[in-house]
Amino acid sequence: MFDEIRLNRRLQLFLGFVMGIFFGFFLQKGQVTKYDIIMKQLFLEDFTVVKVILSAIVTGMIGIYILKRYNMVSLHPKAGSVGGTVLGSLIFGVGFALLGYCPGTAAGAVGQGSMDALFGGVLGLLTGSALYAVIYPWLARHILHIGNFGEITLQELFKIDTLKMVAIASIFIVLVLVALEIFGL
Amino acid sequence: MPVKNFHKTRRRKLLAIFIAGALCLSGLTATLALAQVGVGDEALNAQNGLMSFLSMKAWSPYAAGVGIGVLSWFTFLLSDHPLGVSTAYARTSGMIETAIRGDKARSRPYYQRFAPQIDWEWMLVIGLIFGAAISAILSGDFYFRFMPDVWVAEFGDGWLLRWVTAFIGGVVMGLGARWANGCTSGHALSGTMQLVASSWVAAIGIFAGGIITAFLIF
Numbered sequence: 001m002f003d004e005i006r007l008n009r010r011l012q013l014f015l016g017f018v019m020g021i022f023f024g025f026f027l028q029k030g031q032v033t034k035y036d037i038i039m040k041q042l043f044l045e046d047f048t049v050v051k052v053i054l055s056a057i058v059t060g061m062i063g064i065y066i067l068k069r070y071n072m073v074s075l076h077p078k079a080g081s082v083g084g085t086v087l088g089s090l091i092f093g094v095g096f097a098l099l100g101y102c103p104g105t106a107a108g109a110v111g112q113g114s115m116d117a118l119f120g121g122v123l124g125l126l127t128g129s130a131l132y133a134v135i136y137p138w139l140a141r142h143i144l145h146i147g148n149f150g151e152i153t154l155q156e157l158f159k160i161d162t163l164k165m166v167a168i169a170s171i172f173i174v175l176v177l178v179a180l181e182i183f184g185l
Numbered sequence: 186m187p188v189k190n191f192h193k194t195r196r197r198k199l200l201a202i203f204i205a206g207a208l209c210l211s212g213l214t215a216t217l218a219l220a221q222v223g224v225g226d227e228a229l230n231a232q233n234g235l236m237s238f239l240s241m242k243a244w245s246p247y248a249a250g251v252g253i254g255v256l257s258w259f260t261f262l263l264s265d266h267p268l269g270v271s272t273a274y275a276r277t278s279g280m281i282e283t284a285i286r287g288d289k290a291r292s293r294p295y296y297q298r299f300a301p302q303i304d305w306e307w308m309l310v311i312g313l314i315f316g317a318a319i320s321a322i323l324s325g326d327f328y329f330r331f332m333p334d335v336w337v338a339e340f341g342d343g344w345l346l347r348w349v350t351a352f353i354g355g356v357v358m359g360l361g362a363r364w365a366n367g368c369t370s371g372h373a374l375s376g377t378m379q380l381v382a383s384s385w386v387a388a389i390g391i392f393a394g395g396i397i398t399a400f401l402i403f
Contacts (some may be wrong), residue, residue: 006265008369015264016305021319022256023268026321030249035235035333042392042399051246052253053373059254060378064261073261076332078366078376078384088365089372089387093394095358099351100333102391103362104222104270106355107310111317114331122274124355128340129271130278132363133295139334139364140294154380165380177247 002072024108027052033108035100035116042097047185051177058173065166075153082147099124213353242324257375266305267375271362273310275299295363339403365390 005011024033029051033036040046067073096102099121101109106125107118155165236242259344281303282290290296299380321327332342340346341384365387373391376384 002262002265005263012264012305013308016266016308017312017315019256019260019264020309021316022254022312023309024313024316024395025320026249026252026316027313028317028340029244029252029324030246030385031243032246032249033317035336039333039335039399039403042395043403048246052250053369055247055250056253056257056374057378059251060257060375061254061380063254063258064378067258067262073365074265074377075379075381076267076375077379078383080366080373080381080386085365085383085387086249086390088354088361088363089390090361090394092358092361092368092387093391093396094398095354095356096363096391096395097368098354100336100354101287101356102270103358104310104313104368104370106315107270108317110313111319112321113327115329115331115345116333116351120351121355123241124352124357125271125274125359125362126278126281126355127352128361129275129363130282132360133275133279133282133293134217135295136295136363143403144364149382152382153333154382154385157382159399169380178264184386 020080023104024111027105027108028112033101033105033112033114035109035114038102038105039100047180048161051180052175054173058170061166076182077151077153079151080149081145082149084144084146086147087143095124095128239320240323240325242326253374254378257378264305267371267379268305268309269367269371269375270310270313271359271368271371272299273304273307274359275363276301276304276307363396 027033030048031053032049032052037048042048064073064075068075086154099117101114101117103125106117106121110122153165154169155162155180159163169173195275253268256315260266260268275295276299279290279293279299282293283301291301318327331344332347337346358368365372367384367387369391372384372387377388
């Protein structure tokens with residue numbers, strides 16, 4: 001049923017654009033396109049970023065796993081490794097605190113007129129990506145495969161039922177959000 | 186459609202779970218949204234319905250988050266693609282290098298994996314810029330911002346220092362995003378909601394690295 005839509009390249013480019021408008025709209029309304037909000041999250045003073053991410057995760061997760069149960073969607077798990085995911089995400093974090101935007105919110109910040117996100121952020125991101133393409137062959141040979149753990153999901157890792165894992169993750173996320181509200185963060 | 190093959194009782198059971206889950210979720214969202222006193226009052230005072238909701242300067246973070254979550258159902262359903270951003274930067278840098286050096290750039294192994302061309306995700310990022318602009322314009326929040334307040338309070342209002350730091354941060358983050366094979370969107374949002382182990386690892390790494398660095402430089 002959806003294959004016709006998914007295989008239509010021009011339609012997909014249009015859908016990508018439309019979905020991007022929604023994505024950017026929600027990010028800006030959630031205030032996470034703002035340097036001050038993101039930095040206050042990293043100082044653990046304001047938990048707006050965590051609230052947006054966690055409520056998006058729980059909503060998305062429940063819907064996607066229901067759709068998957070009816071074979072209407074398929075998952076896209078990314079492979080992970082200590083040398084790739086752990087090292088890479090820590091490096092990302094260093095850049096995150098220096099820039100004060102992530103790649104998506106930097107684009108959103110450009111849309112709201114933040115000049116530091118454009119001349120610093122987007123230019124830096126493009127330069128960093130280009131640099132990565134240069135060092136990629138070396139990294140792929142020596143670093144990225146260290147401690148490979150593959151395209152595994154949490155339910156496969158803990159060897160439990162998918163429904164149980166979704167329930168556990170939902171309850172955990174809701175408890176964290178309730179705790180944040182109770183503590184007034 | 187496989188839906189037709191499902192046993193009726195099983196379908197009913199799943200539907201019940203879905204409705205129960207949806208109700209819990211919307212109840213929770215509404216409660217938490219109203220708990221955000223400032224934003225809650227604004228929403229309650231809103232007289233003109235949808236338009237005033239769209240022109241609010243800020244939504245409850247839960248409303249924004251649920252919106253992104255629902256959006257991701259549609260990206261999976263209609264485009265078979267999770268929300269993700271940083272690959273688009275890699276494709277763009279590939280396009281720029283191709284424009285400068287010609288087709289030699291395409292022979293880089295990384296650009297063999299991620300071809301320097303416009304795709305769904307690239308259009309998503311372009312749309313993202315427009316979407317944020319529309320949101321900001323509707324709420325009168327669009328203006329040219331040269332210096333963020335938190336930065337000025339700590340480092341003063343010299344724009345060169347801010348832009349150089351932002352550029353270095355961007356370079357490091359661009360490198361890290363490709364190194365980890367995903368960013369805050371692809372890993373911390375889309376990967377975690379699919380319960381992918383590597384994405385939960387990446388989400389923790391991103392915030393651990395970010396929090397430690399933030400405390401060190403400020």
